[in-house]
Amino acid sequence: DIQMTQSPSSLSASIGDRVTITCRASQGISNSLAWYQQKPGKAPKLLLYAASRLQTGVPSRFTGSGSGTDYTLTINGLQPEDFATYSCQQYYTTPPAFGQGTKVEIK
Amino acid sequence: QLQLQESGSGLVKPSQTLSLTCTVSGGSFSSGDYSWSWVRQPPGKGLEWIGLLYHSGSAFYSPSLRSRVTMSLDRSKNQFSLRLSSVTAADTAVYHCARGFCGGSSCYLLDSWGQGTLVTVSS
Numbered sequence: 586d587i588q589m590t591q592s593p594s595s596l597s598a599s600i601g602d603r604v605t606i607t608c609r610a611s612q613g614i615s616n617s618l619a620w621y622q623q624k625p626g627k628a629p630k631l632l633l634y635a636a637s638r639l640q641t642g643v644p645s646r647f648t649g650s651g652s653g654t655d656y657t658l659t660i661n662g663l664q665p666e667d668f669a670t671y672s673c674q675q676y677y678t679t680p681p682a683f684g685q686g687t688k689v690e691i692k
Numbered sequence: 693q694l695q696l697q698e699s700g701s702g703l704v705k706p707s708q709t710l711s712l713t714c715t716v717s718g719g720s721f722s723s724g725d726y727s728w729s730w731v732r733q734p735p736g737k738g739l740e741w742i743g744l745l746y747h748s749g750s751a752f753y754s755p756s757l758r759s760r761v762t763m764s765l766d767r768s769k770n771q772f773s774l775r776l777s778s779v780t781a782a783d784t785a786v787y788h789c790a791r792g793f794c795g796g797s798s799c800y801l802l803d804s805w806g807q808g809t810l811v812t813v814s815s
Binding site for chain 2: 586591617619621626627628629630631634640672674676677678679680681682683684685686
């Protein structure tokens with residue numbers, strides 16, 4: 586099985602900051618990498634897929650990059666509604682696997 | 693707009709069977725472009741994929757849970773369900789249902805989710 590290692594597990598940031606979250610797969614996943622946003626009591630929301638493609642309706646301040654085993658989610662200009670938990674997921678092979686999540690908190 | 697809503701027992705005794713249903717509105721099970729998954733999140737931990745149903749009704753389960761999981765589709769009610777047998781405290785989690793987009797060779801990209809329901813395993 587592929588393991589997904591996400592870091593950091595939490596971070597504190599201010600409105601307007603640039604935030605970077607990384608995700609490493611235990612083997613290559615050919616850019617089959619998605620990022621999700623979770624808020625307490627709400628349905629998780631797909632933000633990006635194929636490592637860098639923005640899901641319809643997601644603001645362009647969210648960007649994704651990476652290849653092979655290493656991937657990054659960047660939020661450019663953090664907004665109040667962005668304080669949430671972010672998780673990566675590989676959907677390259679069975680079973681699909683998620684990172685442990687990164688909680689983005691207000692500094 | 694697609695909506696998914698989980699329902700079922702929030703408290704299950706150890707060794708018993710957990711049963712949940714996901715009601716889908718604004719979408720159909722007939723399209724081969726989509727699959728239907730269950731994902732859970734134990735308190736303080738990451739998301740864990742449990743299994744999926746293809747539009748045909750055939751199921752595929754996580755190897756770690758395969759021996760205890762059964763999923764099924766009810767097209768007449770636009771619902772799909774999860775049964776997890778012989779539960780222990782380790783099965784306490786928020787359980788989400790989700791739709792997967794089938795692109796390329798994978799149906800695991802989850803593009804719509806329910807908000808989840810907490811299931812606690814306790815006597």
